[in-house]
Amino acid sequence: MDRRNTLGIDIGGSRIRAAVVSPEGSLLTRAEGVTPARASGDAVVEAVAQVVTQAMQGHAVGSLLGAGVGAPGPLDALQGLALSTPTIDGFRDFPLRDRIAGAIGLRTLLDHDGHAAAYGEWQFGAGRGHHNMVYVTVSTGIGGGAIVDGRLQRGRRGMAAHVGHMTLLPDGPVCNCGNPGCWEALAAGPALTAAARRAGFSDGEAVFAAARAGDPGAMAVAAAEARWLGIGIVSLLHVYSPDIVVLGGGVMNGLDVLHPAMSSEIAARAMPPFRDTRVVRASLLDNAGLIGAAALARDAFGGDAPDA
């Protein structure tokens, strides 16, 4: 087996991050830069190349097995295309994988950021050792990835596990995707922020802080958020039958506040054989996508998994 390190790249709507990652998931270097989200796809690739150059200081290209890139969807991960990313203007049917490969001189794999983070949490984080895991990130949107029967789910064009776009309320608030009542529209960061402001708080963090201090208004906002999270998770339990649900993203900074009401909602709604599924917080936090993208590249390009 090949013991070389891999490069992980995480492209977000505001930041680009890159790191050299060991086969065991350790970050050996780390660099970041700003995403030129209003510029062309090629400008984004150029920014990626600059961040990669910083991250690779001290690591020759030949010392690396390849690169894994996580980016916001929808992507055609199998063809390496960014199809229509709402947060990055240049990502319209853009051949992201091959452009990055050309710019950095490494074999490159592209996958959804949610899949990469799921893979990272599964290989090295809170989902480690489980055969079936669902990862959900709740931040600006809701995304994720699913491991079923020991394999990351890809599906047609690699577009599986757009879990934030399950409809939970068909006549509900309109989602970023245009559909009324997606889970993302009901429970992602912006929905929480809006609910916080209606109750007189600045944002979700302020709600969590006040709820921890026993403020009834804050507790009500948190309970409503927890209810929507619980309802969505129940659908995921029934669809995927995971051993464990791993929750990441900024909203999970309030998981201590959210967990009791969320668990009650799950217990009330899930069918009995699904009720004992553990729901835990992600452990790699901001680095899950970076580490996971590197691990996807490690496994795609024949590297040595630590359990192998």
Next chain:
Amino acid sequence: MDRRNTLGIDIGGSRIRAAVVSPEGSLLTRAEGVTPARASGDAVVEAVAQVVTQAMQGHAVGSLLGAGVGAPGPLDALQGLALSTPTIDGFRDFPLRDRIAGAIGLRTLLDHDGHAAAYGEWQFGAGRGHHNMVYVTVSTGIGGGAIVDGRLQRGRRGMAAHVGHMTLLPDGPVCNCGNPGCWEALAAGPALTAAARRAGFSDGEAVFAAARAGDPGAMAVAAAEARWLGIGIVSLLHVYSPDIVVLGGGVMNGLDVLHPAMSSEIAARAMPPFRDTRVVRASLLDNAGLIGAAALARDAFGGDAPDA
């Protein structure tokens, strides 16, 4: 490879069916009997053994590779247990697989009826040749199975793809499972029958017949049913990213009536890269579960798949 036939067994809430099935999915024999749904689990096994005896006339036990059993869930398919089947009283933590194996003298595999039917449609029916397929059956309940990346999804305890128990309306009508607003509660046969009666029709079939003749009241009932079907399918597209959605079950006798409004709902709600997914009717109809259970056994016990 082993070219022996397999035995398919389909246990439903009202009927037990069995057939000797060729490796290519042809029914060579077929028998059926009544399910003693109010009796013990052992009584059901005895009824299965009688139906199997009829189905095996002319086929020696030694001529068969093994048996595949599809049964209503929730099951622990991996352990071979019926956990708590609502429609069969004796199926409470009942070791169904091993009891049947003992009674019929064949290696036996147990899986959910929805998984078996999905496998049948994938191997021999409307999903043939696709790498990613979701099968949904809409009858007394809503069940199904998913093929992702060329594999039947099993999940923890083999309980994946309880697709009828996605919540689509959290304060909606209470489902058989106890949760308000499951897809099953909104769109399965009993919901359609109730809507039909409120509009002055005897049942769903009468609605479909009147809608085909242009009756506005019937068309409205059908459109409401089609809308709920479309909403649920959109969630499945986003979660599984299938190449094709295959629809079975009695309600699909009206698919010609339902398809236009269902397709409109899908086009309005699905994210653009998912909108062109084909949605078609199952082709094996009542035999999908029987043929699929046999094919699951063929593949589990080392038989010769026709594509191998």
